Amino acid sequence: MKIGLRKNSQWRDVWHRLKKNRMAMFGLAVLILLVLLAIFADFIAPYGVDEQNYSEMLQSPSLRHPMGTDNFGRDIMSRIIYGTRISLLIGFISLLISAVVGSILGACAGYFSGISDTIIMRGADILMAIPRTVLAIAIATTLGPGLVNAMIAVAIGTIPSFARVVRASTLTVKDQEYVEAARAIGASNTHIIAKYIFPNVLAPIIVQATLGVATAILLAASLSFLGIGIEPPTPEWGSMLSAARSYIRDYWYMVTFPGLAIMVTVLALNLFGDGLRDALDPKLKK
Amino acid sequence: MAQNESGALLSVRNLTIHYFTDSGVVQAVNGISFDVQQGETLGLVGETGAGKTTTALGLMQLVPDPPGKIVEGTITFNGRDLTKLDKKELRSYRGREASMIFQDPMTALNPVTTVGEQIAEVVKIHKKVSHAEALKEAAHMLETVGIPAERLGDYPHQFSGGMKQRVVIAIALACNPHLIIADEPTTALDVTIQAQVLELMKKLQQEYKTAMIMITHDLGVVAEVCDKVAIMYAGRIVESGPIEEIYENTKHPYTKGLFDSLPSLNTKVKRLRPIHGLMPDPTDLPPGCPFAPRCPHCTDACSTHMPEPVEVAPGHQVCCVLYEKSADAVQ
Numbered sequence: 001m002k003i004g005l006r007k008n009s010q011w012r013d014v015w016h017r018l019k020k021n022r023m024a025m026f027g028l029a030v031l032i033l034l035v036l037l038a039i040f041a042d043f044i045a046p047y048g049v050d051e052q053n054y055s056e057m058l059q060s061p062s063l064r065h066p067m068g069t070d071n072f073g074r075d076i077m078s079r080i081i082y083g084t085r086i087s088l089l090i091g092f093i094s095l096l097i098s099a100v101v102g103s104i105l106g107a108c109a110g111y112f113s114g115i116s117d118t119i120i121m122r123g124a125d126i127l128m129a130i131p132r133t134v135l136a137i138a139i140a141t142t143l144g145p146g147l148v149n150a151m152i153a154v155a156i157g158t159i160p161s162f163a164r165v166v167r168a169s170t171l172t173v174k175d176q177e178y179v180e181a182a183r184a185i186g187a188s189n190t191h192i193i194a195k196y197i198f199p200n201v202l203a204p205i206i207v208q209a210t211l212g213v214a215t216a217i218l219l220a221a222s223l224s225f226l227g228i229g230i231e232p233p234t235p236e237w238g239s240m241l242s243a244a245r246s247y248i249r250d251y252w253y254m255v256t257f258p259g260l261a262i263m264v265t266v267l268a269l270n271l272f273g274d275g276l277r278d279a280l281d282p283k284l285k286k
Numbered sequence: 287m288a289q290n291e292s293g294a295l296l297s298v299r300n301l302t303i304h305y306f307t308d309s310g311v312v313q314a315v316n317g318i319s320f321d322v323q324q325g326e327t328l329g330l331v332g333e334t335g336a337g338k339t340t341t342a343l344g345l346m347q348l349v350p351d352p353p354g355k356i357v358e359g360t361i362t363f364n365g366r367d368l369t370k371l372d373k374k375e376l377r378s379y380r381g382r383e384a385s386m387i388f389q390d391p392m393t394a395l396n397p398v399t400t401v402g403e404q405i406a407e408v409v410k411i412h413k414k415v416s417h418a419e420a421l422k423e424a425a426h427m428l429e430t431v432g433i434p435a436e437r438l439g440d441y442p443h444q445f446s447g448g449m450k451q452r453v454v455i456a457i458a459l460a461c462n463p464h465l466i467i468a469d470e471p472t473t474a475l476d477v478t479i480q481a482q483v484l485e486l487m488k489k490l491q492q493e494y495k496t497a498m499i500m501i502t503h504d505l506g507v508v509a510e511v512c513d514k515v516a517i518m519y520a521g522r523i524v525e526s527g528p529i530e531e532i533y534e535n536t537k538h539p540y541t542k543g544l545f546d547s548l549p550s551l552n553t554k555v556k557r558l559r560p561i562h563g564l565m566p567d568p569t570d571l572p573p574g575c576p577f578a579p580r581c582p583h584c585t586d587a588c589s590t591h592m593p594e595p596v597e598v599a600p601g602h603q604v605c606c607v608l609y610e611k612s613a614d615a616v617q
Contacts, residue, residue, distance in 0.1 A: 177393040184346055184388075185381035185408045185457065195407070199398040 017279040024275020030268035038084040045078035049235055058251055068253040070244065076254065079235040080261050086236045087265065090151055091217035097155040098216075099209050102162025107193050107201070109163065110170025121167065124160035132157040136219050140228040150229040154219045158212055165208050169201035176200075203280040210273030214266040221262050237262050294321040294362075295464055295497050296345070301359035303337075303344050306352065310569035314340040316521040317359065322465065327491065327498045329508035329529070331544070332518030335565050338501045339389075341518070342467045345499070346386055347376050364464065382412040384465040385458040387487075390474045391450035395442035401428070401453045402438030408460045427456040431486060448479035452486065459490060466491070466498045472507060484510055505548060509533065514601075517541050520566055520576035523595075527602030537604040539581045575607065583608055 018024055037044060053073035061068045067076040109120040127135065136153045143149035173179065174197065182192050221238030223229030230236035232243055237258040244254035299319045305312040315337040322328050330338050343349045344356060347368055361368040363383065371379060385408075388394035396404055405424035409415060415423070425435035431452040442450055451471060458466055471487065472480040488511050491498050500512055508515055509529065516526035517540065525538040536542050543561035563580040566572055572579065578588035587607050595603040596610055 177388050177390060178396045180348065181386070181388055181394045181454070181457070182396070183348055183380065184386040186377040186379070186411050187381075187407070188377055191411070195399070196396055200396070202398075 014276075014279045018275055021275040021278060023271045024279070027268040027271030027273075027275065030264060031272060034084050034088060034265060034268070037081050038088050041081050041085055045075075045081045047075035047078040049079060049082040050074065050233055051078075058247070058254075060251075061253055067257045068251070070240075070254055071247060076240075076257055079240060080237070080257055083235040083237045083240065083258070083261065084265075086147070086230060086234060087217050087220065087262070090147070090154065090220040090230075090236075091213040091265075091269075094151040094154040094216045094220070095158065095209055095213050097151065098158035098212070099162055099205060101155075102159040103166045103198070103201075103205055105159070106163035106166030107170050107197050110167040111174055111189070111193055111197060117167075120163065124163045127157070127160045128164075132215075133219065133222060136223060137226065137228060140223050145228055145231045147230055147234075150220055150223055153223060153229075154216050157219070158216060161212070162205070162208060165204050166201055169204050170197055173197055173200045207273060207277040207280060210269060210276055214269035214273070217269070218262065218266055295324045295326075295364060296322040296499075297362045298345070299360045299362070301341070301344060301361060302357040303340050303349055303354060304357050305340075305354045307569075312353075312568045313571055314354075314521055314568060315344065316571070318516075318518070318521070318523045319359075320516050320523065320526060322497045322499060324464070325491075325495045325497055326514065327500055327512045329512035329515040330499055330501045330518060331503060331505060331508055331515060333503055333565060335520075335568065336518040337521035337568075338503075338518055339469055340521075342386065342469045342499070342501055345465075345467055346380055346384065347371070348380075348386075378412065381408050381463070382461045383463050384467065385461070385463045387451075387454055387458045387466060387468040387471045389470040391447055391454050392474065394454050395450055397442055400439050400441055401445070402440075405453070405457050405460050408457055412461045423460065424456075427460050428453070430459070430490070431456045447475055448483060451475060451479075451483050455483075455487060455490070459494060459496070462494055462496075464497060466496050467501070468498060469501045470503070471500075472504070473502070480507075487511065505544060517544070520568065520571060522576060522605065523603075524577065524605045525603065527599070531599055531602040535599060535602065537598055537602070537609060538577075538606050539583050539608070540577045543580075575605075 051074060053069070055073065056065070056069050057073040058071055059065055059069045065075050065077065067080065069075055070079075105120050105124075109117040130138075135157045139156055140150060140153035143152060179192060179196050182196050187195070220229055221236070221241070224236045224238030225242040227239075227242060230239050232239050240258040241255055244251070244258070247254050298321075300317045301315055301319070302317050303315040305314055318341065320328065330341065332338050340349065340354070343354075345361060345368075349356060356369055359369075363379070368376075368379065395401065402421055402424045405427050406417065406420035409420040409423045410417065421438065425438050428438060429435050433449060433452055433456075437445075442453070445453065455471075468487065472483055475483060484507060487498070490496075498511075500508065502508060512529055514527065515529055515532045516523045517532070517538065518524070519540050525532065525541045532541065536545060540561070543559075546559040547561060549558060561580055566576050566579065572589060574587075574589040574591050575581070575593055578584045581588065585607060593605050593607045593610050595605045597603050598609055
């Protein structure tokens with residue numbers, strides 16, 4: 001007797017649908033490239049991240065320095081490549097924090113309803129009443145600059161939107177007969193949330209997450225730009241922009257390339273996220 | 287009313303379940319009493335809204351609260367009053383001692399988990415076994431309900447309706463419970479599959495010596511699988527008894543009405559005789575017999591007082607004014 005577990009068949013369907021979406025695939029390709037850049041930055045970057053060369057300060061893009069050099073003679077392209085690490089790290093980790101916390105809170109609010117729902121969702125409403133950037137600035141200023149603090153500042157602002165999405169999906173899932181059936185076989189609430197609610201609300205969580213990484217990266221860059229996120233000399237794109245801002249009149253490439261890097265990353269994430277949402281939406285199934 | 291006979295697996299006494307909603311109190315189940323013996327099948331028959339599903343949920347202690355509440359009554363299962371069990375005891379009761387088969391197999395299975403995992407889950411919740419052992423047990427259960435074990439790793443959407451209901455049955459039987467509550471298990475299936483599923487349930491029930499409560503509005507289904515029948519109307523049991531008694535010696539006007547609305551192969555009739563009118567609004571039940579407004583034999587007494595159950599034959603009880611004074615005043 002052969003018991004073959006054909007797992008993840010619905011993910012295979014999603015992958016098939018996703019493959020047909022050219023824009024999403026482009027986004028995915030760019031993302032993979034960025035991740036590879038981040039991982040192998042040490043081998044790819046032509047110069048060291050903090051390698052200063054005062055004889056080659058503020059050079060325009062050339063073969064030696066494809067994106068030029070900055071006011072300390074550092075190679076901008078190398079710094080951008082290293083910056084991918086920081087930006088992706090902040091984007092993914094802060095998103096992971098907010099996704100986990102937000103999903104758990106949202107699922108509890110939706111599943112238990114009543115008083116826990118009121119407390120959690122009104123808390124979320126309060127956080128949402130404050131513009132995300134302002135909230136992140138407030139938290140980042142309170143915590144002080146630094147990588148971890150920037151992550152926390154970015155994450156907290158994203159928690160409410162996760163909680164809302166998950167709560168809404170939980171409300172529809174928990175009235176399904178299979179949840180009642182789970183109760184009828186003696187499953188506990190934690191078991192039901194973990195095994196029945198979460199897998200069934202995963203699709204909206206994933207979409208929210210992919211789109212959320214983009215905003216998280218933007219937000220982190222904004223914080224660094226304002227000088228309350230990652231501090232120089234760490235090659236964060238936002239702080240590079242900030243540092244280059246006084247040279248914008250004469251040395252266009254100092255601001256252009258970090259800005260482009262942010263834009264390409266965010267665009268890729270958004271394209272991929274949109275495609276993923278379409279692929280996961282059962283209404284579009286053929 | 288019969289006393290709590292010794293040996294009854296389940297005995298329900300005066301069970302009353304109300305839903306307290308904004309628009310009033312829905313009196314879904316109003317003081318019903320019945321017994322189920324070991325290995326016996328009880329058919330709970332009634333039209334939509336008669337309180338059958340609420341009764342079933344009450345027996346599983348799964349009435350959604352709020353708004354539902356068991357207002358009164360006791361449910362004694364194997365000598366324990368279910369209404370007094372705590373959460374943990376209830377969890378070990380559900381699935382292990384009593385389990386439920388749901389109406390719509392299309393929605394009763396978790397769409398993102400393989401059927402094997404879902405069957406194994408019940409086993410894992412109730413028995414201390416490893417995942418591999420639970421899966422083996424699941425494979426065995428699948429074979430028992432007539433699905434090849436290779437399909438363990440398939441997802442619910444890869445099964446047809448009848449197959450899904452078999453999986454649901456496998457889940458219900460996985461821990462070999464004493465009681466199965468089947469809430470219209472065949473309503474969502476087409477007729478040929480209905481027969482197969484009923485046959486399977488009957489076979490397994492005899493094999494496992496499980497008691498069963500079959501909730502349905504289909505008197506044909508009842509005739510096929512049940513030993514006893516209870517006819518429900520507006521949250522009350524209006525007539526109950528052994529199956530032959532109810533089918534051969536129908537007493538209550540509502541039960542008669544139900545049989546009259548069925549087409550028969552033996553007698554040729556031009557038109558079926560439906561029961562006129564609608565079930566009374568459960569938030570506003572009439573003070574007397576709830577069936578009185580639709581009853582062809584309605585008397586003045588019907589609308590003022592609620593008749594008590596009368597035993598017209600051994601085990602055959604009727605709740606009707608017609609039989610209250612003497613067992614055969616009319617007929």
